[in-house]
Amino acid sequence: MSDSLVSVNAVNKIYQRGGEKLVVLDDLNLEVPKGDFLALMGPSGSGKTTLLNLIGGLDTPTSGSVEVDNARLDTLNSRALSRWRASHVGFIFQFYNLLPVLTAFRNVELPLLLTKLSSSQRKEHVETALNIVSLVDRASHKPNELSGGQQQRVAIARALVSDPDILICDEPTGDLDRETSTEILNLLQVLNRDHGKTILMVTHDPMAAEFAKRILHLDKGKLSN
Amino acid sequence: MKYWMLISAALKRKQTRTVLTICSITVAFVLFGTLRSIAVAFTEDVDFSGDDRLVVMSKLSFIEPLPMAYHQRIQSVEGVDLVAHREWFGGTYIDVNNFFPKWPVNAEVWFDVYPEFIISEQEKRDFVNTRTGMVAGKAIAEKYNWKVGDKIPIMGDIWVKEDGSILWEFDLVGIFSQEEGSGVYGGDQQAFINHSYFEESRMWGKGTVGNYVVKVKNKEDNERIAKEIDKMFANSSDETKTSTEAAFSKMFAEQVGDIGLIMNSILAAVFFTMLLVTGNTMSQAVRERTPELAVFKTIGYSDSKILCLVLVEAMFMCFLGMAIGIAISFIVFLFLEDDLAAFIEGISFQPSVILWAFATALVMALIAGLPPALGAMRLKVVDALRKD
Ligand SMILES: Nc1ncnc2c1ncn2[C@@H]1O[C@H](COP(=O)(O)OP(=O)(O)O)[C@@H](O)[C@H]1O
Numbered sequence: 116m117s118d119s120l121v122s123v124n125a126v127n128k129i130y131q132r133g134g135e136k137l138v139v140l141d142d143l144n145l146e147v148p149k150g151d152f153l154a155l156m157g158p159s160g161s162g163k164t165t166l167l168n169l170i171g172g173l174d175t176p177t178s179g180s181v182e183v184d185n186a187r188l189d190t191l192n193s194r195a196l197s198r199w200r201a202s203h204v205g206f207i208f209q210f211y212n213l214l215p216v217l218t219a220f221r222n223v224e225l226p227l228l229l230t231k232l233s234s235s236q237r238k239e240h241v242e243t244a245l246n247i248v249s250l251v252d253r254a255s256h257k258p259n260e261l262s263g264g265q266q267q268r269v270a271i272a273r274a275l276v277s278d279p280d281i282l283i284c285d286e287p288t289g290d291l292d293r294e295t296s297t298e299i300l301n302l303l304q305v306l307n308r309d310h311g312k313t314i315l316m317v318t319h320d321p322m323a324a325e326f327a328k329r330i331l332h333l334d335k336g337k338l339s340n
Numbered sequence: 341m342k343y344w345m346l347i348s349a350a351l352k353r354k355q356t357r358t359v360l361t362i363c364s365i366t367v368a369f370v371l372f373g374t375l376r377s378i379a380v381a382f383t384e385d386v387d388f389s390g391d392d393r394l395v396v397m398s399k400l401s402f403i404e405p406l407p408m409a410y411h412q413r414i415q416s417v418e419g420v421d422l423v424a425h426r427e428w429f430g431g432t433y434i435d436v437n438n439f440f441p442k443w444p445v446n447a448e449v450w451f452d453v454y455p456e457f458i459i460s461e462q463e464k465r466d467f468v469n470t471r472t473g474m475v476a477g478k479a480i481a482e483k484y485n486w487k488v489g490d491k492i493p494i495m496g497d498i499w500v501k502e503d504g505s506i507l508w509e510f511d512l513v514g515i516f517s518q519e520e521g522s523g524v525y526g527g528d529q530q531a532f533i534n535h536s537y538f539e540e541s542r543m544w545g546k547g548t549v550g551n552y553v554v555k556v557k558n559k560e561d562n563e564r565i566a567k568e569i570d571k572m573f574a575n576s577s578d579e580t581k582t583s584t585e586a587a588f589s590k591m592f593a594e595q596v597g598d599i600g601l602i603m604n605s606i607l608a609a610v611f612f613t614m615l616l617v618t619g620n621t622m623s624q625a626v627r628e629r630t631p632e633l634a635v636f637k638t639i640g641y642s643d644s645k646i647l648c649l650v651l652v653e654a655m656f657m658c659f660l661g662m663a664i665g666i667a668i669s670f671i672v673f674l675f676l677e678d679d680l681a682a683f684i685e686g687i688s689f690q691p692s693v694i695l696w697a698f699a700t701a702l703v704m705a706l707i708a709g710l711p712p713a714l715g716a717m718r719l720k721v722v723d724a725l726r727k728d
């Protein structure tokens with residue numbers, strides 16, 4: 116076994132559009148070692164989201180294998196995949212995707228409802244996660260009472276709360292101003308450096324990519340440095 | 341129960357819409373609780389006591405009177421034990437809402453023809469010997485707080501006295517109850533009046549009666565006796581139609597049975613509408629939440645869990661509306677029961693309705709909730725997230 120946490124081998128992802136075949140990922144290989152912070156760049160429509168979805172267990176490849184933390188995701192059915200996602204991976208999106216009627220605390224608690232934790236244990240975990248993103252004092256606020264940067268931090272806390280090995284971030288600063296983006300990227304760096312999270316991040320912004328340990332470009336279905 | 345916060349979050353998303361939907365379900369179940377209870381009373385099989393009584397009525401209709409002279413001739417038919425007659429009095433006791441049937445009857449034999457009515461020998465004699473006598477069922481006497489010796493004023497509507505007055509005064513000489521479970525027609529919700537005073541005082545209709553009740557010696561002779569009576573009066577100006585009392589009551593009940601059918605049809609229409617309303621609300625609620633549902637799936641909620649969450653949401657609305665609606669209809673009956681009882685016996689809130697309401701709410705939740713729930717279940721995260 117290699118020390119790779121993520122191992123993508125000869126993956127093809129082909130969409131059928133009408134009669135046309137659209138090859139999004141073409142015989143693609145990728146190794147991500149544990150503790151890496153990888154920025155993925157590339158033109159719009161080049162397949163960055165598609166690749167993240169495969170690694171996050173949200174989608175399966177047309178062919179090839181995707182192995183994450185010793186699990187062959189391409190062989191799992193949708194039920195097994197959702198169970199795997201619950202404990203191994205945290206997702207952070209461009210548009211935060213918080214539930215508007217729930218408080219920050221409740222939003223962060225959502226993934227823990229799937230576990231056997233008692234409500235006091237859940238409370239402890241949620242407070243730890245909110246503490247990491249420095250939002251303990253906003254726990255009882257609803258999303259519309261928080262700024263964009265704060266909402267994204269709640270989303271990060273939600274991704275962290277079940278203590279996954281990998282964080283998958285699809286344009287996490289795409290909707291934020293420069294200053295707030297820097298705040299969020301600093302936070303991701305802390306998570307990578309001090310909390311040992313392996314991070315895969317898609318971004319359009321070269322400045323954002325600078326926060327990562329390494330940068331890869333995706334174009335025409337292939338990866339390059 | 342930890343998932344409750346998700347259901348309540350979904351319901352709170354559009355509070356007004358949720359409240360309105362629950363309200364319309366409530367209204368549907370108020371109708372359900374009341375109309376079903378009434379329909380049950382109308383369609384229920386009535387347990388008529390004994391077939392040893394025949395009813396002789398005019399061949400034309402049961403409101404057409406028959407000559408009093410028939411009494412002797414019917415009595416002469418072989419196998420006939422006793423002949424009673426009765427008349428519909430109508431009339432109002434103080435207020436039009438105080439409705440109960442009052443029948444002038446021939447006091448001499450009435451309680452022998454109907455042994456299911458329990459009355460003391462003394463009261464029976466007083467009824468025969470008091471020309472203005474009235475005996476009331478226990479339920480009526482209790483309702484109006486009557487005691488033996490009271491004068492009961494009734495304002496006539498069909499019947500006017502010879503002097504043109506419509507005020508009839510009767511003397512309450514007895515109170516009867518009914519044998520437990522006898523199911524005799526009218527029960528103790530009616531009053532009987534001595535026919536003599538009525539007969540001599542009325543302005544019109546003298547010498548006629550409403551219909552005859554014939555007690556036979558032997559049930560096996562029913563058919564023969566009925567035929568003989570009708571044959572006796574064939575080709576006269578007042579032809580008769582004789583049937584068993586059970587058949588007579590059944591005919592009566594069948595006419596009101598149609599009311600039960602009409603009520604059930606109204607209910608069916610109401611619930612069909614409710615299905616559309618609830619179904620539409622649910623699909624809308626789920627459609628709006630597509631991104632949220634995608635997030636649930638992303639963070640590891642399984643398809644079946646999503647299905648359950650949406651279904652429970654639909655069930656919550658249906659069952660809450662049902663519970664409130666049935667509770668209201670129960671309260672409605674608390675207030676109306678006494679008034680309704682005068683029109684048809686056995687009308688009351690039917691506990692069986694609760695069971696039916698549960699089943700209906702369940703089916704409603706499934707039919708309205710299942711399509712959007714299945715849609716939510718089949719939702720593909722990758723596609724749903726892309727739509728932003
Ligand atoms: N379900 C799908 N059916 C057809 N085409 C798709 C589907 N999902 C994505 N695509 C196409 O695949 C390509 C890559 O999409 P995506 O991974 O979202 O790109 P990126 O994230 O780099 O902008 C796009 O051209 C997109 O239109």
Ligand SMILES: [Mg+2]
Pocket residue numbers: 163164165285
């Ligand atoms: Mg993308």
